Amino acid sequence: MFARVTVVEVPPDRFEDARGLINLYAAPRARGLPGWQGGYWLGDRKTGRVVTVAFYDTEENLQASADAVTGWREELIPQVGGTVVAVDDYELMAYRGSPNA
Numbered sequence: 719m720f721a722r723v724t725v726v727e728v729p730p731d732r733f734e735d736a737r738g739l740i741n742l743y744a745a746p747r748a749r750g751l752p753g754w755q756g757g758y759w760l761g762d763r764k765t766g767r768v769v770t771v772a773f774y775d776t777e778e779n780l781q782a783s784a785d786a787v788t789g790w791r792e793e794l795i796p797q798v799g800g801t802v803v804a805v806d807d808y809e810l811m812a813y814r815g816s817p818n819a
Contacts, residue, residue, distance in 0.1 A: 719755060719810040720780040722772045722787070728800035730766040736798045737761065740768075743794055748772060751786065753779025768800070773810070780807060 728736045740759045748754055755773040762768075772787075774780040791802060 719813075720774045720777050721808045721810055722770075722774075722780060722783075722805065723808060724770040724772075724787075724791070724805045725803040726768045726770070726791075726795055726800045727803055728766040728768060728795075728798045730764060732798045732800070733761060733763045733766055736766075736768055736800065739794050739798060744770075744790060747790060748787075751779070751783045753783070766800075767803075777809070 726736075745757070745759065748757055751774075753775040755775055757770060757772040760769045760771070772783075774783065791805075795802060
């Protein structure tokens with residue numbers, strides 16, 4: 719499995735606006751990407767930092783999603799006054815979830 723980690727900073731007073739865009743646009747769009755396995759959107763209300771971890775089944779699907787996801791970032795992040803801090807791709811090395819999962 720492969721993951722893209724995106725770090726964004728939004729003004730803290732726009733945190734709820736960012737949450738709204740994620741839930742209305744980013745998360746639903748991501749579900750339609752080939753090889754999409756799931757994702758986490760994490761946020762720090764005090765600093766306005768938002769970290770997205772998106773999982774894909776193959777490196778090919780991760781790379782194939784890059785143009786679409788870049789376009790979404792360029793469209794959505796400015797709407798909440800945000801800036802992209804980093805975008806990095808990784809290979810998942812290990813996963814340990816709940817023993818009941």
